[in-house]
Amino acid sequence: MQTAAFPSFGPLSGTAEADAAVIGSGIVGLSTAWELARAGLSVVVLEADRLASGVTGHTTGKLTALHTTVYDMLRTKHGDDAARQYAASQSSALRHVVDVAGELGIGCELETRPALTYCEQPEGVEALRAEAEAARSAGLTASFVTETGLPFPVAGAVRVEDQAQFHPLKYLRGLVDDLVARGGRIHEGTRVTDLDYGDPCRLTTDAGATVSARHVVVATHHPLFDNAVLSTRLTQHRDLVIAGSLPAGRDPEGMYITEEGGKRSVRTAPLADGSRLLIVTGEMFTPGTGADTEAGYARLQTWAEEHFPGFTIGYRWAAQDNSATDHLPLIGRLPGGGDDVYVATGFAGWGMTGGVLAATIISTLVSGGEEPWSGLYDPRRIGSALRSAPTFLKAQWDTGKHFVKDRLDTLGDGTHGPVRSLEPGEATVVRVGGKPCAVHRDDQGELHAVSAVCTHLGCIVGFNNAERTWECPCHGSRFGIDGEVLQGPALRPLERQDPGEL
Protein backbone atom coordinates (compact mmCIF):
# COMPACT_ATOMS: atom_id res chain seq x y z
CA MET A 1 0.00 0.00 0.00
CA GLN A 2 3.03 2.25 0.39
CA THR A 3 4.25 1.57 -3.12
CA ALA A 4 1.06 1.91 -5.17
CA ALA A 5 -0.98 5.09 -5.36
CA PHE A 6 -4.55 5.40 -6.53
CA PRO A 7 -6.26 8.64 -7.53
CA SER A 8 -8.95 9.84 -5.12
CA PHE A 9 -12.63 9.62 -5.98
CA GLY A 10 -15.33 11.58 -4.17
CA PRO A 11 -18.39 10.09 -2.42
CA LEU A 12 -21.62 9.62 -4.32
CA SER A 13 -24.32 12.20 -3.76
CA GLY A 14 -27.81 12.41 -5.24
CA THR A 15 -28.91 9.71 -7.62
CA ALA A 16 -27.13 7.66 -10.24
CA GLU A 17 -28.02 5.05 -12.82
CA ALA A 18 -25.86 2.36 -14.37
CA ASP A 19 -26.13 -0.99 -16.07
CA ALA A 20 -24.13 -2.48 -13.21
CA ALA A 21 -23.28 -1.38 -9.67
CA VAL A 22 -20.30 -3.01 -7.97
CA ILE A 23 -20.13 -2.83 -4.16
CA GLY A 24 -16.53 -3.06 -2.99
CA SER A 25 -13.24 -2.28 -4.72
CA GLY A 26 -10.87 -5.13 -3.95
CA ILE A 27 -9.62 -7.44 -6.64
CA VAL A 28 -13.11 -8.90 -7.15
CA GLY A 29 -14.86 -5.53 -7.42
CA LEU A 30 -12.37 -3.73 -9.62
CA SER A 31 -11.71 -6.72 -11.87
CA THR A 32 -15.44 -7.30 -12.33
CA ALA A 33 -16.10 -3.60 -12.98
CA TRP A 34 -13.35 -3.57 -15.57
CA GLU A 35 -14.62 -6.72 -17.30
CA LEU A 36 -18.15 -5.30 -17.45
CA ALA A 37 -16.96 -1.91 -18.75
CA ARG A 38 -14.89 -3.67 -21.40
CA ALA A 39 -18.04 -5.55 -22.41
CA GLY A 40 -19.73 -2.20 -22.99
CA LEU A 41 -21.82 -1.80 -19.81
CA SER A 42 -22.02 1.42 -17.84
CA VAL A 43 -20.56 0.71 -14.40
CA VAL A 44 -20.45 2.42 -11.03
CA VAL A 45 -18.15 1.20 -8.22
CA LEU A 46 -19.13 2.03 -4.62
CA GLU A 47 -16.41 1.71 -1.97
CA ALA A 48 -17.00 2.37 1.73
CA ASP A 49 -13.36 3.29 2.39
CA ARG A 50 -10.46 3.81 -0.05
CA LEU A 51 -9.84 1.73 -3.16
CA ALA A 52 -8.44 -1.75 -2.44
CA SER A 53 -7.84 -0.88 1.21
CA GLY A 54 -9.43 -4.06 2.58
CA VAL A 55 -8.31 -7.64 2.15
CA THR A 56 -6.75 -7.01 -1.27
CA GLY A 57 -4.55 -4.27 0.18
CA HIS A 58 -3.16 -6.76 2.69
CA THR A 59 -2.60 -9.83 0.52
CA THR A 60 0.77 -11.40 -0.22
CA GLY A 61 -0.12 -11.43 -3.92
CA LYS A 62 0.50 -15.03 -4.94
CA LEU A 63 -0.99 -16.05 -8.29
CA THR A 64 -1.06 -19.80 -8.21
CA ALA A 65 -3.33 -22.76 -8.73
CA LEU A 66 -1.48 -24.74 -6.02
CA HIS A 67 -3.49 -24.03 -2.89
CA THR A 68 -1.58 -25.89 -0.17
CA THR A 69 -3.09 -29.41 -0.40
CA VAL A 70 -6.42 -28.65 -2.05
CA TYR A 71 -6.36 -31.28 -4.83
CA ASP A 72 -6.22 -34.39 -2.70
CA MET A 73 -9.04 -32.96 -0.59
CA LEU A 74 -11.11 -31.97 -3.67
CA ARG A 75 -10.92 -35.34 -5.36
CA THR A 76 -11.80 -37.06 -2.09
CA LYS A 77 -14.73 -34.80 -1.21
CA HIS A 78 -15.98 -33.68 -4.64
CA GLY A 79 -14.49 -36.11 -7.18
CA ASP A 80 -11.85 -36.09 -9.93
CA ASP A 81 -13.85 -33.86 -12.24
CA ALA A 82 -14.17 -31.13 -9.59
CA ALA A 83 -10.40 -31.25 -9.00
CA ARG A 84 -9.76 -30.93 -12.75
CA GLN A 85 -12.17 -28.01 -13.07
CA TYR A 86 -10.60 -26.31 -10.09
CA ALA A 87 -7.09 -26.61 -11.56
CA ALA A 88 -8.20 -25.44 -15.00
CA SER A 89 -10.20 -22.47 -13.70
CA GLN A 90 -7.55 -21.22 -11.28
CA SER A 91 -4.87 -21.61 -13.96
CA SER A 92 -7.01 -19.69 -16.42
CA ALA A 93 -7.30 -16.82 -13.90
CA LEU A 94 -3.52 -16.73 -13.59
CA ARG A 95 -3.15 -16.55 -17.39
CA HIS A 96 -5.85 -13.87 -17.52
CA VAL A 97 -3.82 -11.58 -15.24
CA VAL A 98 -0.76 -12.10 -17.45
CA ASP A 99 -2.80 -11.36 -20.58
CA VAL A 100 -4.53 -8.27 -19.17
CA ALA A 101 -1.30 -6.85 -17.75
CA GLY A 102 0.24 -7.30 -21.20
CA GLU A 103 -2.78 -5.87 -23.03
CA LEU A 104 -2.90 -2.74 -20.88
CA GLY A 105 0.86 -2.44 -20.39
CA ILE A 106 0.56 -2.60 -16.60
CA GLY A 107 3.88 -2.70 -14.74
CA CYS A 108 2.90 -4.83 -11.75
CA GLU A 109 6.12 -6.69 -10.89
CA LEU A 110 4.73 -9.87 -12.45
CA GLU A 111 7.30 -12.61 -11.94
CA THR A 112 7.07 -16.27 -12.95
CA ARG A 113 7.91 -18.56 -10.03
CA PRO A 114 7.25 -22.15 -9.01
CA ALA A 115 4.80 -22.69 -6.15
CA LEU A 116 5.69 -25.24 -3.49
CA THR A 117 3.88 -26.78 -0.54
CA TYR A 118 6.51 -28.26 1.74
CA CYS A 119 6.98 -30.06 5.05
CA GLU A 120 10.00 -30.22 7.31
CA GLN A 121 8.73 -33.19 9.32
CA PRO A 122 8.87 -36.68 7.75
CA GLU A 123 5.31 -37.35 8.95
CA GLY A 124 4.07 -34.86 6.36
CA VAL A 125 5.66 -36.57 3.35
CA GLU A 126 2.91 -39.05 2.59
CA ALA A 127 0.26 -36.33 2.36
CA LEU A 128 2.46 -34.27 0.03
CA ARG A 129 3.14 -37.25 -2.22
CA ALA A 130 -0.64 -37.73 -2.45
CA GLU A 131 -1.09 -34.04 -3.21
CA ALA A 132 1.53 -34.10 -5.96
CA GLU A 133 -0.25 -37.03 -7.58
CA ALA A 134 -3.67 -35.40 -7.18
CA ALA A 135 -2.46 -32.06 -8.60
CA ARG A 136 -0.86 -33.85 -11.57
CA SER A 137 -4.07 -35.82 -12.20
CA ALA A 138 -5.97 -32.54 -12.07
CA GLY A 139 -3.84 -31.20 -14.89
CA LEU A 140 -1.07 -29.19 -13.20
CA THR A 141 2.63 -29.61 -13.93
CA ALA A 142 3.21 -30.96 -10.45
CA SER A 143 5.94 -33.13 -8.98
CA PHE A 144 7.12 -34.35 -5.60
CA VAL A 145 10.62 -33.03 -4.77
CA THR A 146 13.00 -33.06 -1.83
CA GLU A 147 15.20 -30.15 -2.95
CA THR A 148 13.92 -26.58 -2.91
CA GLY A 149 15.37 -23.06 -3.00
CA LEU A 150 14.69 -22.63 0.73
CA PRO A 151 17.77 -22.05 2.90
CA PHE A 152 16.83 -24.97 5.18
CA PRO A 153 16.19 -28.67 4.49
CA VAL A 154 12.70 -29.99 3.87
CA ALA A 155 11.39 -33.55 4.10
CA GLY A 156 9.44 -33.11 0.89
CA ALA A 157 7.45 -30.71 -1.25
CA VAL A 158 4.88 -30.50 -4.03
CA ARG A 159 6.24 -28.27 -6.79
CA VAL A 160 4.12 -26.72 -9.54
CA GLU A 161 5.91 -24.88 -12.34
CA ASP A 162 5.11 -21.59 -14.05
CA GLN A 163 3.03 -19.92 -11.38
CA ALA A 164 3.39 -16.19 -10.67
CA GLN A 165 3.57 -13.42 -8.10
CA PHE A 166 2.74 -9.77 -8.63
CA HIS A 167 2.01 -6.42 -7.00
CA PRO A 168 -1.78 -6.59 -6.82
CA LEU A 169 -2.37 -2.88 -6.23
CA LYS A 170 -0.20 -1.83 -9.17
CA TYR A 171 -2.18 -4.27 -11.29
CA LEU A 172 -5.48 -2.84 -10.03
CA ARG A 173 -4.24 0.72 -10.59
CA GLY A 174 -3.88 -0.21 -14.25
CA LEU A 175 -7.46 -1.54 -14.31
CA VAL A 176 -8.76 1.60 -12.58
CA ASP A 177 -7.13 3.88 -15.15
CA ASP A 178 -8.61 1.88 -18.00
CA LEU A 179 -11.99 1.61 -16.29
CA VAL A 180 -12.18 5.39 -15.90
CA ALA A 181 -11.07 5.87 -19.51
CA ARG A 182 -14.01 3.65 -20.53
CA GLY A 183 -16.44 5.86 -18.62
CA GLY A 184 -16.61 3.83 -15.41
CA ARG A 185 -17.53 5.83 -12.31
CA ILE A 186 -15.93 5.22 -8.91
CA HIS A 187 -17.04 6.62 -5.54
CA GLU A 188 -14.97 6.18 -2.38
CA GLY A 189 -16.28 6.94 1.11
CA THR A 190 -19.62 5.54 -0.01
CA ARG A 191 -21.02 2.77 2.17
CA VAL A 192 -24.02 0.94 0.71
CA THR A 193 -26.48 0.35 3.53
CA ASP A 194 -29.49 -1.02 1.71
CA LEU A 195 -30.19 -3.05 -1.40
CA ASP A 196 -33.68 -3.52 -2.83
CA TYR A 197 -33.86 -6.40 -5.27
CA GLY A 198 -35.91 -5.42 -8.28
CA ASP A 199 -35.68 -4.49 -11.91
CA PRO A 200 -33.69 -2.36 -11.66
CA CYS A 201 -32.16 -2.95 -8.24
CA ARG A 202 -31.94 0.09 -5.98
CA LEU A 203 -29.01 0.75 -3.67
CA THR A 204 -29.00 3.31 -0.86
CA THR A 205 -25.85 4.70 0.73
CA ASP A 206 -25.10 5.96 4.22
CA ALA A 207 -25.33 9.52 2.90
CA GLY A 208 -28.78 8.88 1.42
CA ALA A 209 -27.62 8.72 -2.20
CA THR A 210 -29.23 6.11 -4.42
CA VAL A 211 -28.18 4.06 -7.42
CA SER A 212 -30.47 2.24 -9.84
CA ALA A 213 -28.80 -0.64 -11.61
CA ARG A 214 -30.01 -3.72 -13.48
CA HIS A 215 -27.05 -5.78 -12.21
CA VAL A 216 -25.46 -5.62 -8.76
CA VAL A 217 -22.20 -7.29 -7.73
CA VAL A 218 -21.62 -7.76 -3.99
CA ALA A 219 -17.82 -7.79 -3.82
CA THR A 220 -17.40 -7.02 -0.14
CA HIS A 221 -15.38 -10.05 0.98
CA HIS A 222 -17.98 -11.15 3.54
CA PRO A 223 -21.29 -10.93 1.66
CA LEU A 224 -23.58 -8.07 2.57
CA PHE A 225 -27.34 -8.28 1.97
CA ASP A 226 -27.11 -11.98 2.55
CA ASN A 227 -30.72 -13.13 2.72
CA ALA A 228 -29.76 -16.71 2.14
CA VAL A 229 -27.51 -17.56 5.06
CA LEU A 230 -24.24 -17.63 3.11
CA SER A 231 -22.78 -16.17 6.31
CA THR A 232 -23.47 -19.42 8.07
CA ARG A 233 -21.51 -21.26 5.36
CA LEU A 234 -18.36 -19.21 5.86
CA THR A 235 -15.67 -19.45 8.50
CA GLN A 236 -13.30 -16.56 9.22
CA HIS A 237 -9.63 -16.54 9.92
CA ARG A 238 -6.97 -13.91 10.23
CA ASP A 239 -3.30 -14.26 9.31
CA LEU A 240 -0.41 -12.19 10.60
CA VAL A 241 2.12 -10.97 8.06
CA ILE A 242 5.64 -9.57 8.43
CA ALA A 243 7.98 -8.27 5.75
CA GLY A 244 11.53 -7.01 5.60
CA SER A 245 14.71 -6.95 3.60
CA LEU A 246 16.68 -10.03 2.66
CA PRO A 247 20.40 -9.82 1.86
CA ALA A 248 21.37 -10.10 -1.82
CA GLY A 249 21.68 -13.66 -3.11
CA ARG A 250 19.30 -15.15 -0.52
CA ASP A 251 16.09 -15.17 -2.62
CA PRO A 252 14.53 -18.65 -2.36
CA GLU A 253 13.23 -18.17 -5.92
CA GLY A 254 9.75 -19.50 -5.33
CA MET A 255 6.48 -19.16 -3.44
CA TYR A 256 6.33 -21.50 -0.47
CA ILE A 257 3.72 -22.63 2.03
CA THR A 258 3.55 -25.20 4.81
CA GLU A 259 0.78 -26.14 7.21
CA GLU A 260 3.30 -27.02 9.89
CA GLY A 261 3.91 -24.77 12.91
CA GLY A 262 0.71 -22.73 12.65
CA LYS A 263 1.19 -22.33 8.88
CA ARG A 264 3.97 -20.40 7.18
CA SER A 265 3.72 -18.79 3.74
CA VAL A 266 6.73 -17.17 2.08
CA ARG A 267 7.44 -15.15 -1.04
CA THR A 268 9.76 -12.31 -2.00
CA ALA A 269 9.18 -9.12 -3.95
CA PRO A 270 11.55 -6.73 -5.71
CA LEU A 271 12.74 -3.59 -3.92
CA ALA A 272 13.78 -0.40 -5.66
CA ASP A 273 17.48 -0.92 -4.80
CA GLY A 274 17.55 -4.32 -6.49
CA SER A 275 17.38 -6.35 -3.26
CA ARG A 276 14.36 -8.42 -2.22
CA LEU A 277 11.59 -7.98 0.32
CA LEU A 278 10.77 -11.19 2.18
CA ILE A 279 7.07 -11.57 3.05
CA VAL A 280 6.11 -14.17 5.66
CA THR A 281 2.58 -15.09 6.73
CA GLY A 282 1.32 -17.34 9.52
CA GLU A 283 -0.09 -17.58 13.05
CA MET A 284 -3.63 -18.02 11.78
CA PHE A 285 -6.41 -17.35 14.31
CA THR A 286 -10.16 -16.79 14.47
CA PRO A 287 -10.90 -13.10 14.97
CA GLY A 288 -12.46 -12.08 18.25
CA THR A 289 -11.41 -15.15 20.20
CA GLY A 290 -8.78 -13.49 22.35
CA ALA A 291 -5.67 -14.68 20.53
CA ASP A 292 -2.53 -12.91 21.75
CA THR A 293 -1.59 -11.31 18.43
CA GLU A 294 1.47 -9.54 19.85
CA ALA A 295 2.88 -12.93 20.81
CA GLY A 296 1.95 -14.23 17.35
CA TYR A 297 3.94 -11.48 15.65
CA ALA A 298 6.91 -12.26 17.89
CA ARG A 299 6.79 -15.99 16.96
CA LEU A 300 6.58 -15.11 13.27
CA GLN A 301 9.57 -12.78 13.50
CA THR A 302 11.65 -15.36 15.37
CA TRP A 303 10.80 -17.99 12.77
CA ALA A 304 11.76 -15.68 9.88
CA GLU A 305 15.05 -14.68 11.52
CA GLU A 306 15.96 -18.32 12.22
CA HIS A 307 14.98 -19.64 8.80
CA PHE A 308 16.22 -16.72 6.68
CA PRO A 309 19.54 -15.49 8.10
CA GLY A 310 19.98 -11.76 7.58
CA PHE A 311 16.24 -11.02 7.48
CA THR A 312 15.41 -7.63 9.00
CA ILE A 313 11.78 -6.91 9.79
CA GLY A 314 10.41 -3.65 8.39
CA TYR A 315 6.63 -4.07 8.25
CA ARG A 316 3.82 -6.00 9.85
CA TRP A 317 0.14 -6.26 9.10
CA ALA A 318 -2.73 -8.75 9.12
CA ALA A 319 -5.19 -10.05 6.58
CA GLN A 320 -8.59 -11.67 6.97
CA ASP A 321 -9.88 -14.50 4.84
CA ASN A 322 -12.97 -16.63 4.81
CA SER A 323 -13.59 -20.18 3.66
CA ALA A 324 -16.75 -21.96 2.61
CA THR A 325 -17.59 -24.99 4.69
CA ASP A 326 -17.32 -27.26 1.61
CA HIS A 327 -13.94 -25.69 0.70
CA LEU A 328 -15.01 -24.24 -2.65
CA PRO A 329 -15.39 -20.48 -3.25
CA LEU A 330 -18.89 -19.09 -3.71
CA ILE A 331 -19.09 -17.27 -7.07
CA GLY A 332 -22.24 -16.48 -9.00
CA ARG A 333 -25.81 -15.43 -8.32
CA LEU A 334 -26.54 -14.53 -4.71
CA PRO A 335 -29.08 -17.08 -3.42
CA GLY A 336 -32.34 -15.32 -2.71
CA GLY A 337 -31.17 -12.24 -4.60
CA GLY A 338 -32.95 -12.84 -7.91
CA ASP A 339 -31.16 -13.29 -11.24
CA ASP A 340 -29.26 -10.03 -11.28
CA VAL A 341 -27.40 -9.89 -7.96
CA TYR A 342 -24.01 -11.61 -7.86
CA VAL A 343 -21.60 -12.47 -5.09
CA ALA A 344 -18.03 -13.75 -4.79
CA THR A 345 -16.51 -14.86 -1.52
CA GLY A 346 -14.96 -17.79 0.37
CA PHE A 347 -11.56 -17.84 -1.38
CA ALA A 348 -9.85 -19.44 1.64
CA GLY A 349 -6.84 -17.16 1.34
CA TRP A 350 -6.41 -17.65 -2.42
CA GLY A 351 -8.25 -14.55 -3.53
CA MET A 352 -5.88 -13.38 -6.24
CA THR A 353 -6.64 -16.14 -8.72
CA GLY A 354 -10.06 -16.60 -7.08
CA GLY A 355 -10.91 -12.91 -7.40
CA VAL A 356 -9.93 -12.68 -11.06
CA LEU A 357 -11.77 -15.91 -11.75
CA ALA A 358 -14.85 -14.44 -10.05
CA ALA A 359 -14.68 -11.40 -12.32
CA THR A 360 -14.63 -13.53 -15.45
CA ILE A 361 -17.45 -15.79 -14.22
CA ILE A 362 -19.70 -12.93 -13.14
CA SER A 363 -19.10 -10.86 -16.28
CA THR A 364 -19.96 -13.91 -18.41
CA LEU A 365 -23.15 -14.54 -16.43
CA VAL A 366 -24.15 -10.86 -16.69
CA SER A 367 -23.79 -10.97 -20.45
CA GLY A 368 -25.95 -14.11 -20.62
CA GLY A 369 -23.16 -16.51 -21.49
CA GLU A 370 -22.52 -20.01 -20.24
CA GLU A 371 -19.52 -20.03 -17.95
CA PRO A 372 -17.70 -23.36 -18.02
CA TRP A 373 -16.90 -23.48 -14.30
CA SER A 374 -19.80 -21.61 -12.75
CA GLY A 375 -21.43 -24.88 -11.67
CA LEU A 376 -18.46 -25.74 -9.48
CA TYR A 377 -18.58 -22.43 -7.68
CA ASP A 378 -22.31 -21.67 -7.86
CA PRO A 379 -23.43 -20.28 -4.45
CA ARG A 380 -26.80 -21.96 -4.99
CA ARG A 381 -25.15 -25.34 -4.46
CA ILE A 382 -26.08 -24.78 -0.85
CA GLY A 383 -29.72 -25.34 -1.91
CA SER A 384 -30.08 -28.47 0.19
CA ALA A 385 -29.09 -26.45 3.22
CA LEU A 386 -31.60 -23.78 2.27
CA ARG A 387 -34.39 -26.32 2.02
CA SER A 388 -33.69 -27.13 5.64
CA ALA A 389 -33.16 -23.46 6.42
CA PRO A 390 -35.60 -23.17 9.34
CA THR A 391 -33.88 -25.99 11.22
CA PHE A 392 -30.49 -24.76 10.20
CA LEU A 393 -31.20 -21.16 11.17
CA LYS A 394 -32.58 -22.25 14.50
CA ALA A 395 -29.40 -24.20 15.18
CA GLN A 396 -27.37 -21.16 14.23
CA TRP A 397 -29.48 -18.94 16.43
CA ASP A 398 -29.16 -21.33 19.35
CA THR A 399 -25.41 -21.44 18.90
CA GLY A 400 -25.17 -17.67 18.82
CA LYS A 401 -27.54 -17.27 21.75
CA HIS A 402 -25.55 -19.67 23.88
CA PHE A 403 -22.35 -18.07 22.76
CA VAL A 404 -23.61 -14.69 23.93
CA LYS A 405 -25.07 -16.06 27.15
CA ASP A 406 -21.91 -17.99 28.01
CA ARG A 407 -19.79 -14.93 27.41
CA LEU A 408 -22.13 -12.75 29.45
CA ASP A 409 -22.02 -15.16 32.37
CA THR A 410 -18.25 -14.90 32.52
CA LEU A 411 -18.06 -11.13 32.34
CA GLY A 412 -17.02 -9.19 35.39
CA ASP A 413 -18.93 -6.17 36.68
CA GLY A 414 -17.43 -3.08 35.08
CA THR A 415 -18.12 -0.94 38.09
CA HIS A 416 -15.47 -2.88 39.97
CA GLY A 417 -11.83 -3.84 39.42
CA PRO A 418 -11.42 -5.03 35.79
CA VAL A 419 -11.51 -1.60 34.18
CA ARG A 420 -9.58 0.30 36.85
CA SER A 421 -6.74 -2.22 36.67
CA LEU A 422 -6.35 -1.96 32.87
CA GLU A 423 -2.84 -0.99 31.81
CA PRO A 424 -2.27 1.23 28.73
CA GLY A 425 -2.87 -0.87 25.60
CA GLU A 426 -5.07 -3.39 27.42
CA ALA A 427 -8.79 -4.04 27.01
CA THR A 428 -11.57 -5.99 28.61
CA VAL A 429 -15.24 -6.80 28.14
CA VAL A 430 -17.35 -6.20 31.26
CA ARG A 431 -20.97 -5.84 32.25
CA VAL A 432 -22.23 -2.37 32.95
CA GLY A 433 -25.83 -2.24 34.12
CA GLY A 434 -26.19 -5.83 32.88
CA LYS A 435 -25.03 -4.94 29.35
CA PRO A 436 -21.72 -6.03 27.81
CA CYS A 437 -19.32 -3.17 27.39
CA ALA A 438 -15.95 -3.26 25.53
CA VAL A 439 -13.35 -1.05 27.20
CA HIS A 440 -9.84 -0.17 26.04
CA ARG A 441 -7.26 2.01 27.78
CA ASP A 442 -5.09 3.76 25.16
CA ASP A 443 -1.39 4.56 25.47
CA GLN A 444 -2.21 7.95 26.99
CA GLY A 445 -4.28 6.27 29.70
CA GLU A 446 -7.63 7.40 28.33
CA LEU A 447 -10.55 4.92 28.41
CA HIS A 448 -12.59 4.16 25.27
CA ALA A 449 -15.87 2.34 25.89
CA VAL A 450 -18.33 0.92 23.36
CA SER A 451 -21.09 -1.67 23.40
CA ALA A 452 -19.59 -5.16 23.07
CA VAL A 453 -22.61 -6.38 21.07
CA CYS A 454 -21.78 -6.74 17.38
CA THR A 455 -24.22 -4.77 15.25
CA HIS A 456 -24.43 -7.55 12.67
CA LEU A 457 -26.23 -10.32 14.57
CA GLY A 458 -25.42 -9.67 18.20
CA CYS A 459 -22.37 -11.76 19.14
CA ILE A 460 -19.90 -10.41 21.71
CA VAL A 461 -16.72 -8.89 20.30
CA GLY A 462 -13.18 -9.66 21.50
CA PHE A 463 -10.00 -7.55 21.49
CA ASN A 464 -7.03 -7.85 19.13
CA ASN A 465 -4.13 -6.50 21.18
CA ALA A 466 -1.70 -5.92 18.29
CA GLU A 467 -4.10 -4.19 15.91
CA ARG A 468 -6.07 -2.51 18.72
CA THR A 469 -9.40 -3.52 17.23
CA TRP A 470 -12.60 -5.16 18.40
CA GLU A 471 -13.42 -8.26 16.36
CA CYS A 472 -16.48 -10.47 16.16
CA PRO A 473 -15.92 -14.23 16.35
CA CYS A 474 -19.19 -15.06 14.58
CA HIS A 475 -18.72 -13.60 11.07
CA GLY A 476 -15.54 -11.55 11.38
CA SER A 477 -16.76 -7.94 11.58
CA ARG A 478 -14.03 -5.60 12.87
CA PHE A 479 -14.39 -2.31 14.69
CA GLY A 480 -12.07 0.47 15.85
CA ILE A 481 -11.64 1.25 19.54
CA ASP A 482 -14.33 3.91 19.24
CA GLY A 483 -16.66 1.50 17.50
CA GLU A 484 -16.29 2.54 13.85
CA VAL A 485 -16.78 -0.27 11.30
CA LEU A 486 -13.47 -1.39 9.82
CA GLN A 487 -14.77 -4.51 8.14
CA GLY A 488 -18.25 -5.95 7.58
CA PRO A 489 -20.61 -7.69 7.43
CA ALA A 490 -21.63 -5.23 10.20
CA LEU A 491 -22.81 -1.97 8.69
CA ARG A 492 -23.32 0.08 11.87
CA PRO A 493 -20.72 1.10 14.46
CA LEU A 494 -20.65 -0.24 18.01
CA GLU A 495 -22.59 2.12 20.19
CA ARG A 496 -20.35 4.43 22.22
CA GLN A 497 -20.61 4.26 26.01
CA ASP A 498 -19.69 6.83 28.58
CA PRO A 499 -16.38 5.70 30.15
CA GLY A 500 -17.20 7.98 33.07
CA GLU A 501 -19.67 5.31 34.29
CA LEU A 502 -16.87 2.78 34.73
Ligand code: FES
Ligand atom coordinates in the same frame (compact mmCIF):
# COMPACT_ATOMS: atom_id res chain seq x y z
FE1 FES B 1 -22.03 -11.46 12.52
FE2 FES B 1 -20.78 -10.13 14.43
S1 FES B 1 -20.17 -10.37 12.41
S2 FES B 1 -22.60 -11.25 14.61
